[in-house]
Amino acid sequence: DQQVKQNSPSLSVQEGRISILNCDYTNSMFDYFLWYKKYPAEGPTFLISISSIKDKNEDGRFTVFLNKSAKHLSLHIVPSQPGDSAVYFCAASAKGGGSNYKLTFGKGTLLTVNP
């Protein structure tokens, strides 16, 4: 039962353009969402997060949008740079359920930014 879904296994964009990575979730109890970036042979690196009380959070080139009614979030990277090439994981947790520590991850999207 995949509660966090990243339906695009891969995405390829040109340097300087916008990258949009998508994530859908099914568990209505999720109220905190995170994006992690992972290079090969390294651990995931925290990028940006958003609470369910917001619909947008921005940090430099990275913006996360949350649509609660659609149970959908997206990560926008603009402008994309070759160093952004990595696997991006969407993760969610349920603060209110007493187990906010338990992150549920999607399978990841491999982003390739071409020079």
Place this chain on the structure above:
Amino acid sequence: NAGVMQNPRHLVRRRGQEARLRCSPMKGHSHVYWYRQLPEEGLKFMVYLQKENIIDESGMPKERFSAEFPKEGPSILRIQQVVRGDSAAYFCASSPPSGTSYEQYFGPGTRLTVT
């Protein structure tokens, strides 16, 4: 300011042997989490520990797997009598005390190969 440290980075074990994976959290972090990533999958929560306490082990297989976080020293994930299906990347994460941050910071992982 050292991040989360894991060792060994690579571990090869024959079927039936024991595997011990170590994790030292970031300075100031008192919460430790273990996740497993099978090939082509996202990270799956295994266990959450605080010093000398297992808080949630709902993601741990019922047999052969155990975890501890002693008062002194690193957290240990122990897998007894390993089987080929245990081959995976095992990631440890840490976070500050509750209420200060929901983000978890990951180590580089231990890649376990069972031959």
